[in-house]
Amino acid sequence: MKPKLNMQIKDTNKSTDYNAYSLFSGGGGFQIGMEKAGFSVLVATDIEPKAETTHLLNWPNTPFLLKDIRQVSSKELLKLAGGVKPDIIFGGPPCQGFSTLGSKLSSDPRNILFDHFVRVVSELQPKCFLFENVKSLTTMYNGLFKDNIIKKFQEIGYHVKYKVLNSADYGVPQHRYRVFFFGSKINDDFNFPEPTHGLNSKSKTPYCTVADSIMDLVKLNENDVPNHLALNHSEIVVERYKLIKEGEKLPPKEELPLHLQRTNFGNTYKRLHRKEPSLTMVPGNNAFPIHPTLNRSLTPREAARLQTFPDSHIFDGDRRQQCILVGNAVPPLMAEVIGKSVIEYLESNSKKTSKKFNTNVNIEDDSSMLESILPLNSTSKLSTKDGFIDLFSGAGGFTIGFSKGGWKPLLSVDIAILNEL
Numbered sequence: 253m254k255p256k257l258n259m260q261i262k263d264t265n266k267s268t269d270y271n272a273y274s275l276f277s278g279g280g281g282f283q284i285g286m287e288k289a290g291f292s293v294l295v296a297t298d299i300e301p302k303a304e305t306t307h308l309l310n311w312p313n314t315p316f317l318l319k320d321i322r323q324v325s326s327k328e329l330l331k332l333a334g335g336v337k338p339d340i341i342f343g344g345p346p347c348q349g350f351s352t353l354g355s356k357l358s359s360d361p362r363n364i365l366f367d368h369f370v371r372v373v374s375e376l377q378p379k380c381f382l383f384e385n386v387k388s389l390t391t392m393y394n395g396l397f398k399d400n401i402i403k404k405f406q407e408i409g410y411h412v413k414y415k416v417l418n419s420a421d422y423g424v425p426q427h428r429y430r431v432f433f434f435g436s437k438i439n440d441d442f443n444f445p446e447p448t449h450g451l452n453s454k455s456k457t458p459y460c461t462v463a464d465s466i467m468d469l470v471k472l473n474e475n476d477v478p479n480h481l482a483l484n485h486s487e488i489v490v491e492r493y494k495l496i497k498e499g500e501k502l503p504p505k506e507e508l509p510l511h512l513q514r515t516n517f518g519n520t521y522k523r524l525h526r527k528e529p530s531l532t533m534v535p536g537n538n539a540f541p542i543h544p545t546l547n548r549s550l551t552p553r554e555a556a557r558l559q560t561f562p563d564s565h566i567f568d569g570d571r572r573q574q575c576i577l578v579g580n581a582v583p584p585l586m587a588e589v590i591g592k593s594v595i596e597y598l599e600s601n602s603k604k605t606s607k608k609f610n611t612n613v614n615i616e617d618d619s620s621m622l623e624s625i626l627p628l629n630s631t632s633k634l635s636t637k638d639g640f641i642d643l644f645s646g647a648g649g650f651t652i653g654f655s656k657g658g659w660k661p662l663l664s665v666d667i668a669i670l671n672e673l
Contacts, residue, residue, distance in 0.1 A: 270290065270291050270292070270339040270340065270595065270598060271291070271292050271293075271294050271333070271336055271337070271338050271339050271340075272286055272291040272292065272293045272294065272338050272339065272340045272341070272342060273293070273294060273295050273296075273297075273329055273333065273338040273340075273341045273342075273372075273376070273378075274286075274293050274295070274296035274297070274342060274343060275296075275297055275298075275321065275341060275342070275343030275345075275369055275372065276297075276298055276321065276343040276344055276345050276346065276365075276369075277296040277297060277298045277303060277307060277316075277343065278298055278300070278303050278344075278577055278580050278581055279303065279306055279561075279567060279577030279578055279580065279581040280296075280303075280306060280307060280310060280311070280565065280581070281559060281560075281561060281581030281582045281583055281584045281587060282342055282343065282344065282384070282581070282582040282584075282587045283296060283311070283587075284561070284562075284565065284584035284587065284588075285582065285583070285584040285585065285586065285587020285588035285589075285590075285591055286340075286342060286587055286588070286591045288584070288588040288591070289587070289588045289589075289590075289591025289592045289594070289595055290591065290592070290595045291339075291340065291591060291595070293311075293314060294314070294315070294332075294333035294334065294336055294338065295314065295315045295316070295317065295329050295332045295333045296311070296314060296315070296316050296317070297316065297317040297318075297319060297321070297324055297329065298316075298318070299318070299319065299320045299321065300577075301318060302567075302568050302569040302573045302576075302577060303318075303577065304316050304318040305568040305569070306566065306567050306568045306569070306577060309566045309568055310565055310566060315332035315333070317329065317332060321345075321365055321368045321369070321372075322365075322368050324368070324372065326372055326375035326376050329372070329376070330376070337376060337377075337378070338376060338378045339378055339379045339380070339598070340378050340379065340380050340381060340382060340594065341369075341372060341373050341376065341378050341381045341382075342381065342382040342383070342384075342587075343369060343382075343383065343384070344383070344384035344385060344580075344582055345365040345366045345369055345383075345385065346365060346580075366383070366385075366401060367404070369381075369383065370401075370404045370405060370408065373405070373408065373410075373435075374408040377437070378437075379436065379437050379438060379598065380410075380434065380435055380436040380437065380438070380442075380594065380597075380598070381405070381410070381433075381434070381435045382432065382433070382434055382590065382591075382594065383401070383432065383433040383434075383435075384430055384431070384432050384433075384582050385430065385431055385433075386430060386431070387416050387429040387430060387431055389401075389431055390414070390416060390431050398414070398431075401433060402414070402433070405433070405435045409437060410435035410436060410437060411435065411436050411437075411438075411439060411440035411442075412433060412434070412435045413433070413434050413435075413440065413442055413444070414431055414432065414433045414434070415431070415432060415444045416429055416430070416431045417429070417430060417431075417432060417444065417586070417590075418447075419583050419585070419586045420449065420459050420460070420529040421447035421448070421449055421450065422445065422447065422448055422449060422585065422586055422589045423448060423449050423457070423460055423560075423585055423589075424460065424529070424558075424559070424560050424583045424585050424586055425459070425460035425461055425462060425464055425465045425529050425530060425557075425558050425560075426529050426530045426531070426532065426533060426558045426559065426583065427529050427530070427531065427532060428532045428533070428583065428586075429532075430582070430586075432444065432590060434590075434594070436597070438598075438601050439601065441597070441600075441601070442593070442594070442597045443593070443597075444590065444593065445589050445590060445592070445593045448589075459528070459529050460529065461526060461527055461528055461529060462524045462525065462526050462527075462528065462529070462530050462544055462558065463526035463527060463544070465530075465554075465557045465558055466543075466550075466554045466557050466558065467526065467544075467545075469551075469553065469554055469557070470545070470546065477553050477563055478553065478563065478566050478567075479551065479552040479553040479556065479566065479567050479574055479578075480551045480552075480553035480554070481551055481552060481553075481571050481574075482548050482551050483538065483539055483548060483549055483551075483571065485547075485548055485549070488511070488512065490547050490548075491512055492508075492512050492521065493521075493523075493542055493547040493548070494547055495508070495512075496521065496522070496523045496542060497523065498523055498524075498525050498526065498544050498545070499523065499524070499525030499528065499544075500522075500523060501521060501522050501523075502521040502522075520539040520540065520541060520542070520549060521542070522541045522542060523541065523542040523543070523544060524541050524542065524543065524544045524550075525544060526544045526545070530558045533555045533558055533559055533578065533579045534579045535572075535575040535576040535578070535579030535580060538571060538572040538575060539575070540554075540555045540575065540579070552567060552571060552574035552575055552578050555575065555578045555579065556578045559578060559581055559583045559584070560583045560584045560585035560586075561578070561581070561584055562584075638658075638659060638660050639659065639660040639661065639662040641662055641663045641664075642654070642661065642663070642664040651664055
């Protein structure tokens with residue numbers, strides 16, 4: 253009998269009155285989480301063709317704009333969204349230049365794509381935004397990029413908060429440290445969610461592990477589960493894998509047989525441990541870390557499981573393209589947890605606003621209240637010869653005063669529209 257698959261359906265029935273736009277949507281992890289939190293995603297955009305086809309496989313009824321963000325106009329997004337403005341804009345611009353696993357080149361043009369995120373936010377003026385990037389963005393170049401991000405959002409009227417979060421602390425079976433920036437037009441009362449999971453903690457749930465997530469897939473293949481495609485490794489790669497113990501790295505170069513030695517083995521020569529959360533899923537050279545018990549790297553589906561994607565979410569493209577979509581995604585569960593905090597923040601401030609500006613005033617007799625201001629009942633009995641016309645009536649002070657003095661108001665005239673309203 254086949255193991256029970258992780259086929260949970262993306263719940264889109266929890267939507268509230270809050271609408272969202274998704275930028276740099278990639279494989280759709282951020283969108284899944286925000287929808288499960290309660291947002292209605294009206295439009296998504298990305299430059300990658302496989303991001304578009306993946307989106308259309310999973311959200312055929314939600315518009316997608318395949319375009320470079322530098323050429324995307326807010327008018328296009330608004331039109332695709334049916335003219336409905338967003339309450340929140342969320343996304344994670346490509347971050348390879350910031351990542352400690354990347355080149356660290358400040359000249360990488362992808363590092364300025366957040367400027368266009370700021371531009372779209374500035375043009376559409378949502379209540380808030382949510383922005384994700386790699387942890388090292390906060391410290392590289394003495395925090396220059398982080399400070400620049402905060403400054404640019406503050407300049408367009410947003411209160412900005414940021415925090416580095418580890419996805420494992422929120423139920424994701426993966427150690428993944430990422431910084432999230434939240435901005436609000438309302439106030440600075442937003443708080444990021446507190447961790448719910450931990451190691452050897454009496455107050456927290458134990459970490460979710462690799463075994464919890466992927467070991468039921470060991471005997472299955474792509475015919476059983478979508479995107480569960482194993483990489484066909486060379487014999488020399490398999491030999492190296494056999495030398496790596498569970499939860500450990502490849503032995504030092506000098507301890508390897510000569511024919512297995514190489515200068516740099518990167519992040520892919522690490523074997524996961526079944527009883528721990530996984531390493532960070534990053535799309536390496538068409539390969540993720542090594543399976544805990546099998547001598548091969550993880551499949552895109554196994555990596556997607558460790559990212560908390562449901563098996564019902566399909567990734568389009570060849571294996572390498574699938575790996576990129578999976579590895580670059582925000583874990584859906586992480587996005588859901590933060591999204592729920594944003595919903596709570598918006599709901600809380602909505603209640604405060606309604607209390608502050610309560611229009612449901614309890615008046616037992618509306619007519620008596622009006623009569624106390626403008627005594628129409630008594631003046632209506634007067635003839636026109638006892639009437640008056642108020643020219644340049646403005647706010648109506650003369651009309652109220654003369655009416656209370658016993659005169660009948662016949663006509664008020666002014667040129668200002670506000671006075672008529």
